[in-house]
Amino acid sequence: MLQNKKILLGISGSIAAYKTAVLVRLLIKAGAAVKVVMTPAAKDFVSPLTLSTLSKNQVLSDLSNNDSWSNHVMLGRWADVMLIAPLSCNSLAKMAHGICDNLLTAVYLSSTCPVIVAPAMDEDMWLHPAVQNNLQIIQQFGNQVIPVENGELASGLTGDGRMAEPETILSKLEDFFLYTKELAGKKVLVTAGPTYEALDPVRFIGNHSSGKMGIAIATEFQKRGATVTLVLGPSAIAAPAGMKVVHVQSANEMFTACTTVFDKMDIAVMSAAVADYTPVTVTEEKIKKSDDFFSVEFKKTKDILKHLGTVKKEGQILVGFALETHDEINNALKKLVDKNADLIILNSLNDTGAGFGTDTNKITIFDKNGGEHQFETKLKTAVAADIVNTIIRL
Structure with missing residues (x-):
């Protein structure tokens, strides 16, 4: 060896x-x-x-x-x-x-x-x-x-x-x-980080995702010999050297980046925290404070995971994330079916050491064959290894 x-x-x-x-x-x-x-x-x-x-x-x-x-x-x-x-x-x-x-x-x-x-x-x-x-x-x-x-x-x-x-x-x-x-010759797509949905030239709707988990997953795939494409939303964390990185801001940009390359991928792991809604109107000038109340109309963003689930080919593996706050297992299992994914990785904000911005995570992985794989709280680098190992076994 x-x-x-x-x-x-x-x-x-x-x-x-x-x-x-x-x-x-x-x-x-x-x-x-x-x-x-x-x-x-x-x-x-x-x-x-x-x-x-x-x-x-x-x-x-x-x-x-x-x-x-x-x-x-x-x-x-x-x-x-x-x-x-x-x-x-x-x-x-x-x-x-x-x-x-x-x-x-x-x-x-x-x-x-x-x-x-x-x-x-x-x-x-x-x-x-x-x-x-x-x-x-x-x-x-x-x-x-x-x-x-x-x-x-x-x-x-x-x-x-x-x-x-x-x-x-x-x-x-x-x-x-x-x-x-193990994964030499395999092509892998990973998404990481948040998306920012613009309100005006200076403001946006976003979330607290740091990108740590997705970047750790991309790094682990690279260690196993895979060729990795990382689609990265706004994040303060530098992407690892040696992989193709596509920087995006909005959910629509992430959708375009993923759908452009998915056909060539063997594995896709959608770990980014993508906005579910985006403002209908983005003003060209900064919104000034005026009335006591301010309303914004939103529309649904394109569902990246669901779209990839409808177009994936035989042999492609599609993995999604489910960050939940209640009825966690049922919501994760529903997502597994609705999105036609092969694996859904559940993490709950109710678990200590899990969620946005932390160095650790606690996950449960559900697979399309009815399997359930539970893991203890670990550093996200170790969690990434558990995820890649589970994908390889699948």
Whole structure:
């Protein structure tokens, strides 16, 4: 599975760095090409000479050396994946907040390949809210985290915080490359974010959708090897690199963008929060405050999911979302049938940690065959993986 894969191993300052000699040896035996980047602190725990001998490549730790410099941009472009193991508390904080003061963080910030990290620290440090918040931040960036293990720690205590064993990390990398092949050659359409329906040149009717869930889904599809087209409503979140992004404002613009490309898609996931109604009249000038009451007449927008359900071909998979506040299950099941969808993903504003603007979500997926798949509250990046896994099984 790792034959001819290019692994860029980043090592930060942690006692767990001693395990990287075994990890490099396992990667080389599996057929991978390995290059190593270390922080200055990491050299106190494992010898660059040892890692250079095992990897058969020069180990880099400085941005410049005498008259030469280490091309951090090309290192990040060379690799199929960047693995940071161990990831110390200090390096985690730098990754989360864009601090670039050594070669490892410079490579990370300029890397175009996927990044996987294996944290290592003492239990009290691991459980600190600042550390857990930083972990959430880097996962929102699309990085994958290999869970820590429970066991004896450098402090002499026993608890969570041990870096995963080299054999476990090797297995996670094998899974990563297996997953990236699952949807190779598939074309996927994802919608994300809100729509804004203009009232006048300065005002609009909108909703609180941030686009986080849809962007996480698009990112997950891309990780699995799919070619992704993301139709994105107004959102402050940057779309991931490497996918086609169509920016839209209104429900009508989103309808046009989706219907233009749907015929070529294998999978379509409609996760955007599209306005159900739009003003009948949009004034050319700003509406001035005058009377105590002001009325706006609305008309229905075009139903994107329903339209795609009427034109989808054999073999195409169509997925919709149902954000509900009451009678959730019945409304979701009705939508599944009415829209001729293959899956409906239900989330309820009554569930803690679900809804607009949050970093987490809680979903239940209903499929056209009568299946029901329930999931606990998770980060939206993890929810996206659950959704893609369910689509693949379907």
